[in-house]
Amino acid sequence: MSKSSLKQTLKDLETKKISIRELNQDYLKRIKEKENLNIFIHFSEENVLKQIDNLEKDNSAKKLKGIPIAIKDLFCTKSMPTTAASKILENFNPTYESFVTQKLLDEGSIFVGKTNLDEFAMGSATNTSFFGNTINPLSKENEPLAPGGSSGGSAAAVAADLCLGATGTDTGGSIRQPASFCGVVGIKPTYGLCSRWGIAAFASSLDQAGIFSHNVEDASILLQSIAGFDQRDSTSAKVDIPNYFENLDDDLNGKTVGIPKEYSIDGTPMEISQIWEDAIKVLEKKGVKIKNISLPHTKYALPTYYIIAPAEASSNLARYDGVKYGFRSDEINSLDEMYENTRAQGFGREVKRRILIGTYVLSAGYYDAYYLKAQKVRKLIADDFNKAFKECDFIVTPTAPSAAFPLNEKQNDPIKMYLNDVFTVPASLAGLPGISIPFGKDKNNLPLGIQILGKHFDEQQVFNAAVSLERSYE
C-alpha cells in the first residue's frame, strides 16, 4: 500500500470512503508489525481503541478528527506515561496535558503512542534512550541504521507509515536531522510559535516544538494546529497564525534565495553538495534570484551551542531530585545521598556529561569565560542572519552532513557526534524557522535532506519554498 497523505485521508473520511475505525485499525496493524524497530516507548492498542470509541460518539466537526498522530515522549500527556526516554522519569504519569498535545486532542486527533528519543532530547541518533535504540525503517536487513535524533522515533514513525504525522522538538536540529535521515518532512518553527508548556525542558532558550509528516502540505496543516499563544509559556509569541495550507503558493518567481558560502564544509560528501546544487538549479528555473550570502560566524555556532545548551540543561534538570516525581534510589541514608544516588542511577551517560559541563561553565570564575562569551557569540550569529535576510527571502542549505549512519557508529567521541548538527544549530541559535525536505538520494539509495530557513515568523515563505522544491522533485 502506498502511503496516504493527511490531506487525502481527511477527504476520504469526509466522503465516508473510509471510517475512523477502519483507518486507525490499518495503522494499528502496521504498528504491531513494526514492533522490532523500537519506535514507541509507550503503545497501547486498548488506549487507541478507546479514543476511537469516544470519537465515534462525538458528532461535532473537528479539523483532525480521527487522524492518527504519534507524540514524542517529551510531551506530557494525561492519557499516557511520559518518560523523556530517561530512567529518572520511568514511572511518571503527568496529571496535565502539554499545550501542543491539548491542541491536537481538541482537533480530534488520535494519539497512537509515545515515540522514542534520545534521553531528554540530548543526542543525534536516538541511541541515548534508556529504552534502547530506534532502528531507521529504511535499514536493510542486518544493517541497522540510526534514525537520527533526538526525535528519531517520531521521524521513524512517519517513515514507516505508522501515523499521518508526529510531533517533535528541536533544540539544535532534533527535528530537521532525523527528518533528513528518515526521508520525511520535518519543520521546526520560529522560537516562540508553539508553547513549550508541558514539554520536558532541555535548553529553554532553544527548545521548540514542531511537526513530522509525509509531505509539505501535511506539515502546513499540522503546524497550524499546534501553533498559538499561551500565557503559561513566557516566551510564547502573540502573533497571528496564518492558514499556512490555504496560503501555500509554489510560485517563487521574483523571490531571492540566499546561499551561504560558509555551509560548504570540507569533508562534506559529494552527493550532499550535489543535491544542494540541484536544489539551487531548480529554484533558478523557477525564476528565483540566486544570491550568494555570507554568515561569517557559522563555524562558531556549534561550540556556542555546546556551552549554552548544557548550561541551560544543568539548570533545568536540577528538578529531577527524587522528591517530587519519578525515580528515587534505594540508597538513601541522608538527603544529600538521596539526591546524588538518584541522579547517578537515574540519568544516562550523555545527560550526565551535559549536566557536568553545564555546571562547570556556569560555576564561579568560569561564567564570563564560557557562558557569557557564548551568549555574545550567539548575538553575532543572530546578527549575521538578520543582515542576510535584508538581501534574501529565504536560505537554502543541506540539512545534515551525512545520510543515516549505521547504528552506534558515532558513540564514543562526543565532538564527532555533535558535528551532525553543523547545518541545523546556527538557525536554532537565531530562533529561525527551518524545514527539512527529502531531496535526492546517496549512492546507497538513502535519502538526503535540503533545509530551508526563513525570517522570524515567516513560516509561510518556508512552506512555499519547500512545496515548490518538493513538487519539482516528485
Place this chain on the structure above:
Amino acid sequence: MKIDKNTINKIARLSRIKLDDKESEDYIKDLNSILDWVEQLNEVNTENVEPLSNISSSILPKREDVSKDTNSSEEILENAPDKLEGFFAVPKVVE
C-alpha cells in the same frame, strides 16, 4: 588540562551526581576535549557585543493579576516516590 580529579569531584558535587572512579576518569577526558574544542570562541572579538539571552522577537504581553487555582495538592503529590499526610517525604534532615 582544565579539569582534574579535584575539579570533576567539585562539579559532580555541585550537580548532585555521585560518580565512581571509572566514570570520573571518563568525564575528565570528555570534558577536557569539549572545553578545548569550545576554546575557539576566543578567536571571536566580542567587545561591545550585548549577550543574547532571549531570542524571542515578540514583546512579552502583560496578563491580568488574578489568582487561579490550577492544581490540587493531591494531583501534585500523585507522582511522588514517597509522601506523608499531604507532603513530600524525604530522609530525615535534622537530628
